[in-house]
Amino acid sequence: MKNVVLFAALTTCAIALVPQATARQHGGERARAAAKQAAPMAEALLRGIAAQRDETWRWQRVMHRRRTPFGHTVGRNSSLAYRRWVLGLWQHRARAAKRQAFRPPHRSQWLCIHRYEGAWTDPGAPYYGGLQMDVEFQRTYGLELYRAKGTADHWSPLEQMWVAERAYRTRGFWPWPNTARFCGLI
DSSP states (O other), X not given: OHHHHHHHHXXXXXXXXXXXXXXXXXXXXXXXXXXXXXXXXXXHXXXXXXXXXXXXXXXXXXXXXXXXXXXXHHHHOOOHHHHHHHHHHHHHHHHHHHHHHTSOTTHHHHHHHHHHSOOTTOOOTTEETTTTEEHHHHHHHOHHHHHHHOSGGGSOHHHHHHHHHHHHHHHTTTTXXXXXXXXXXX
């Protein structure tokens, strides 16, 4: 009788413990499956962050501004919520940099000078682009664009204006003496 009671007690315990062990095993499998499903999303978020960061830096480079620092902690932190937050942050920064780049400080003055100069894509040597910049001017104030894209006729109008803006900081509108006079700038 003792053996029967002991056997019944052990059987009851075994029946009670098997579902818990099975649940733990399946819980671990579920966690691994969830992590496996989250991996592509985490990678996509990292790619999105890199794209927005590069877009921000591109506009900052055009404006000749210091790059926004990038902490590499996002790659080490596997939290999807954190990565989404960082993506939103870089999206905001990219929009702000682009908005700023589309408004050079002397935009209306550059457009007036352009009106009396050549087309934005004017390839006629020795002066290139819509603000008629010579090669020495381009190398001095827009060397990275000159190396990357060639002469100013291959640059966007915004890039040409921002290079002219760099020259303006030290020389004013004097590189364009006649057209600046027509525009009432000197």
